[in-house]
Amino acid sequence: MNDFKHNRVDLSCQDTLSGMKNLPDNFFDVAIADPPYGVSTASTWQIDQGHGLNGFGGAWKLATHSWDKLSGLENFEFTMCWLAELKRLVKPTGSIWLHSTYHNSGIINVACQILGLEIINEVVWYKRNAFPNLSCRRLTASHETILWVHTGGTHRQYYFNYEEVKAAVFENDNFKESGKQLRTVWDIPNNKDKTELKFGKHPTQKPLRLTERMLLISAKQDGRLFVPFMGQAQKLSRACVMV
Ligand SMILES: C[S@@+](CC[C@H](N)C(=O)[O-])C[C@H]1O[C@@H](n2cnc3c(N)ncnc32)[C@H](O)[C@@H]1O
Numbered sequence: 001m002n003d004f005k006h007n008r009v010d011l012s013c014q015d016t017l018s019g020m021k022n023l024p025d026n027f028f029d030v031a032i033a034d035p036p037y038g039v040s041t042a043s044t045w046q047i048d049q050g051h052g053l054n055g056f057g058g059a060w061k062l063a064t065h066s067w068d069k070l071s072g073l074e075n076f077e078f079t080m081c082w083l084a085e086l087k088r089l090v091k092p093t094g095s096i097w098l099h100s101t102y103h104n105s106g107i108i109n110v111a112c113q114i115l116g117l118e119i120i121n122e123v124v125w126y127k128r129n130a131f132p133n134l135s136c137r138r139l140t141a142s143h144e145t146i147l148w149v150h151t152g153g154t155h156r157q158y159y160f161n162y163e164e165v166k167a168a169v170f171e172n173d174n175f176k177e178s179g180k181q182l183r184t185v186w187d188i189p190n191n192k193d194k195t196e197l198k199f200g201k202h203p204t205q206k207p208l209r210l211t212e213r214m215l216l217i218s219a220k221q222d223g224r225l226f227v228p229f230m231g232q233a234q235k236l237s238r239a240c241v242m243v
Contacts, residue, residue, distance in 0.1 A: 016228045020085040028090050029223030032214060034099040034204060038075040075104060079111045087115055089226060092152030093159055095218035105145040117149040125210060127190040165217050202231030
């Protein structure tokens with residue numbers, strides 16, 4: 001296992017379930033999970049290392065890796081396990097953000113309901129520059145689903161930075177008007193600048209602006225963030241804790 005500490009960031013390369021089991025209850029204020037989508041269909045397909053990844057929208061098969069090859073039931077069981085751990089780790093005053101596509105969004109939604117994680121909002125991340133559909137047999141997938149959930153049950157103690165979010169202006173987001181409430185459709189092109197790619201590329205890397213928006217909504221100053229699935233194109237990725 002490789003551990004890495006830098007300033008206020010701890011990076012740990014291990015199986016996320018084993019890693020989470022060693023962390024104490026109510027340790028985090030916010031968690032952002034980008035789990036395997038269960039999209040892989042081809043066993044030998046590997047991402048072309050020369051792929052630029054800009055505008056990497058609906059080309060799901062490019063994300064084919066062994067860690068993603070889960071049957072529906074395996075995916076459900078795995079999802080129940082890591083979500084139950086997240087429920088234990090995130091404070092009732094905190095938030096959990098869950099990325100998904102149509103391949104696994106149903107599984108995650110059902111798992112949240114079974115575990116008593118209340119869904120605050122279902123956000124549609126609209127990717128106006130989504131990759132065209134290469135098979136020409138489907139519509140171009142141009143969005144992903146993000147669930148914003150909390151662990152506090154009926155008490156609803158989760159932090160929401162309402163006023164600042166309402167006042168915010170997000171450059172290039174055609175749906176957000178300054179001074180108006182933020183809607184559940186976020187217009188954020190799926191591209192990354194050079195600084196975001198300087199530590200390597202991953203087919204499902206999210207633009208920083210997406211994460212910044214989640215933190216603006218739900219994170220308090222000096223809170224603790226947990227990211228259980230950080231990109232590595234092999235079986236195990238890195239889990240990251242930021243304080
Ligand atoms: C959809 S990708 C998320 C990538 C992330 N958005 C990024 O840019 O770093 C899912 C990640 O989960 C990792 N993963 C899958 N199963 C895991 C496990 N049991 N423990 C830790 N990581 C795992 C994979 O290696 C992959 O990097």
